[in-house]
Amino acid sequence: MARTDQIRNEIIEKLFTISNKDYLNALFQIVKNTPTENEVLSLTDEQILMLKMSDKDIKEGKTISQAQLDKSDLKWLKGL
Numbered sequence: 001m002a003r004t005d006q007i008r009n010e011i012i013e014k015l016f017t018i019s020n021k022d023y024l025n026a027l028f029q030i031v032k033n034t035p036t037e038n039e040v041l042s043l044t045d046e047q048i049l050m051l052k053m054s055d056k057d058i059k060e061g062k063t064i065s066q067a068q069l070d071k072s073d074l075k076w077l078k079g080l
Contacts, residue, residue: 005044 018024043051057063064072 002044 015024015027018027
């Protein structure tokens with residue numbers, strides 16, 4: 001994996017652990033105000049594979065609603 005992708009993934013993982021709303025809002029403002037419209041993103045082979053797998057799941061009807069996902073998440077969280 002390219003170093004840029006590794007850094008991005010590490011940031012995403014870290015974001016999931018942050019619960020301070022003010023801190024998250026500050027980070028959001030930084031990201032929101034960063035110009036990216038001319039930036040071309042290159043996907044890794046793994047990302048392309050995941051997107052293809054997602055497309056296949058959608059075509060085969062292997063999806064669940066957001067409500068179902070939320071219910072499943074709550075059940076899982078209660079079990080922790």
